[in-house]
Amino acid sequence: MALLIKNGTVVNDDLMIKADVLVxxxxxxxxxxxxxxPENLSKDYQIYDATDRLVIPGGIDPHTHMxxxxxxxxxxxxxxxxxxxxxxxxxxxxxDFVIPPKTSSLLEAYKQWRDWAxxxxxxxxxxxxxxxxxxxxxSEEMKIVTEPSFGINSFKFFLAYKNVFMVTDExxxxxxxxxxxxxxxxxxxxxxGSVIAEKQKELLEMGITGPExxxxxxxxxxxxEATNRACTLASQANxxxxxxxxxxxxxxxxxxxxxxxxxxxxxxxxxxxxxxxGTHYYxxxxxxxAAHILSPPLSRDPTTPSTLMDLLACGQxxxxxxxxxxxxxxxxxxxxNDFTKIPNGVNGVEDRMSVVWEKxxxxxxxDPMKFVSITSTTAARIFNCYPRKGRxxxxxxxxxxxxxxxxxxxxxxxxxxxxxxxxxxxxxxxHGVPEITISxxxxxxxxxxxxxxxxxGKFISLPPFCNYVFSAIPARARKMQPISVDRSNI
Ligand code: URP
Ligand code: ZN
Ligand code: ZN
Ligand code: ZN
Numbered sequence: 001m002a003l004l005i006k007n008g009t010v011v012n013d014d015l016m017i018k019a020d021v022l023v024x025x026x027x028x029x030x031x032x033x034x035x036x037x038p039e040n041l042s043k044d045y046q047i048y049d050a051t052d053r054l055v056i057p058g059g060i061d062p063h064t065h066m067x068x069x070x071x072x073x074x075x076x077x078x079x080x081x082x083x084x085x086x087x088x089x090x091x092x093x094x095x096d097f098v099i100p101p102k103t104s105s106l107l108e109a110y111k112q113w114r115d116w117a118x119x120x121x122x123x124x125x126x127x128x129x130x131x132x133x134x135x136x137x138x139s140e141e142m143k144i145v146t147e148p149s150f151g152i153n154s155f156k157f158f159l160a161y162k163n164v165f166m167v168t169d170e171x172x173x174x175x176x177x178x179x180x181x182x183x184x185x186x187x188x189x190x191x192x193g194s195v196i197a198e199k200q201k202e203l204l205e206m207g208i209t210g211p212e213x214x215x216x217x218x219x220x221x222x223x224x225e226a227t228n229r230a231c232t233l234a235s236q237a238n239x240x241x242x243x244x245x246x247x248x249x250x251x252x253x254x255x256x257x258x259x260x261x262x263x264x265x266x267x268x269x270x271x272x273x274x275x276x277x278g279t280h281y282y283x284x285x286x287x288x289x290a291a292h293i294l295s296p297p298l299s300r301d302p303t304t305p306s307t308l309m310d311l312l313a314c315g316q317x318x319x320x321x322x323x324x325x326x327x328x329x330x331x332x333x334x335x336x337n338d339f340t341k342i343p344n345g346v347n348g349v350e351d352r353m354s355v356v357w358e359k360x361x362x363x364x365x366x367d368p369m370k371f372v373s374i375t376s377t378t379a380a381r382i383f384n385c386y387p388r389k390g391r392x393x394x395x396x397x398x399x400x401x402x403x404x405x406x407x408x409x410x411x412x413x414x415x416x417x418x419x420x421x422x423x424x425x426x427x428x429x430x431h432g433v434p435e436i437t438i439s440x441x442x443x444x445x446x447x448x449x450x451x452x453x454x455x456x457g458k459f460i461s462l463p464p465f466c467n468y469v470f471s472a473i474p475a476r477a478r479k480m481q482p483i484s485v486d487r488s489n490i
Pocket of ligand 2: 189244245295296
């Protein structure tokens with residue numbers, strides 16, 4: 001059945017117009033003021049009134065970890081619970097990470113993630129892939145998974161989690177060079193994992209075993225150092241770089257400096273870092289403190305969340321994600337006597353859109369177009385699925401949210417749709433509520449009710465050599481050609 005969204009304000013990243021939107025067979029087929037439904041459809045369509053509402057592209061969360069096996073546990077938001085929560089919050093596409101253990105081939109891991117995700121996803125999804133070690137086979141398989149039948153166009157490197165996912169600088173550099181050759185974006189978790197491992201030992205030896213040890217073992221300087229190293233190596237490899245979960249002012253400053261010097265680098269703050277600070281780690285309530293543990297940690301500087309939003313507003317940071325990777329309180333208790341064993345990760349996929357609206361638009365820092373840019377369009381551009389995703393336009397997928405900018409809701413674990421039992425935004429009152437979420441033309445969230453089916457989401461294959469990311473790379477490669485001096489006449 002067709003859907004007609006009437007009387008709303010359509011918001012894209014570059015315009016806001018009064019227009020009606022007609023949807024048929026999962027696509028947007030007309031966007032016009034005072035739209036007249038064509039004769040052939042006039043008997044069979046449903047009307048949604050969007051008076052005083054914004055009609056925006058569904059959110060794209062480019063960084064999630066649904067059902068990730070990590071630190072001895074498996075994240076409880078699986079591809080079903082996690083994508084339901086996404087839709088309830090106005091996010092209609094996620095990009096999750098295949099993370100192969102060091103001993104696994106990329107192809108095996110890819111198959112595993114597809115087997116997990118395909119039958120469960122309720123919204124569209126794509127995959128990014130981590131490279132956790134380096135050898136010839138990995139290099140070969142990186143190329144294979146960028147083919148359309150696999151659809152990967154970005155690879156992530158961990159500079160933290162020593163002995164688990166962490167790569168050495170040599171491995172990272174080889175991986176970045178390979179990314180550049182095959183037209184894939186390099187992504188990085190930037191923290192100095194070796195120094196963190198030393199600091200963890202020191203703190204445990206001093207008897208600091210609680211969650212406060214997590215933040216003290218990961219000073220912000222170690223995020224800034226690794227971010228600087230990652231940007232430097234990416235420039236040397238002539239590879240565009242995307243820094244995931246930028247959590248501190250220092251890391252954000254490094255990204256801006258490298259951009260100023262010509263680097264192609266994107267910075268992604270996450271909902272947790274925009275909505276919370278690291279004072280929670282010093283709570284006397286162990287569970288409360290542990291529930292906020294993720295890496296890099298929330299910043300201990302309480303002014304960081306608002307600064308990260310300022311940097312999104314002025315374009316020094318580029319888009320928002322969540323790093324959604326949830327563990328229950330009982331799973332977090334694995335580290336009751338040793339903070340290094342507390343599974344790392346927090347929620348975000350359901351609340352990101354509202355948190356960004358509250359901290360960005362409601363606070364007056366950004367306008368609704370910038371909101372669309374940093375929650376949807378920029379991700380679609382960077383990951384090469386724009387304008388199919390990230391835009392309200394004829395021909396785009398009908399991933400649409402009818403957004404009430406003035407309604408409020410109070411975030412709580414009692415009412416959220418995540419599978420875990422803690423919400424880091426508990427009690428936050430947010431303006432900006434997704435009243436209706438439409439995924440590929442189907443209404444899946446309507447005034448607080450979900451209507452989803454496991455497996456209804458589709459896998460989105462992301463092509464390499466994205467123009468938005470790669471267009472300057474060939475010219476730079478020519479400029480970087482090594483010089484050889486001919487001395488044959490001597
Ligand atoms: O603590 C976090 N961030 N958990 C998920 C894994 C990662 O580092 O992205
Ligand atoms: Zn990470
Ligand atoms: Zn607290
Ligand atoms: Zn992550």
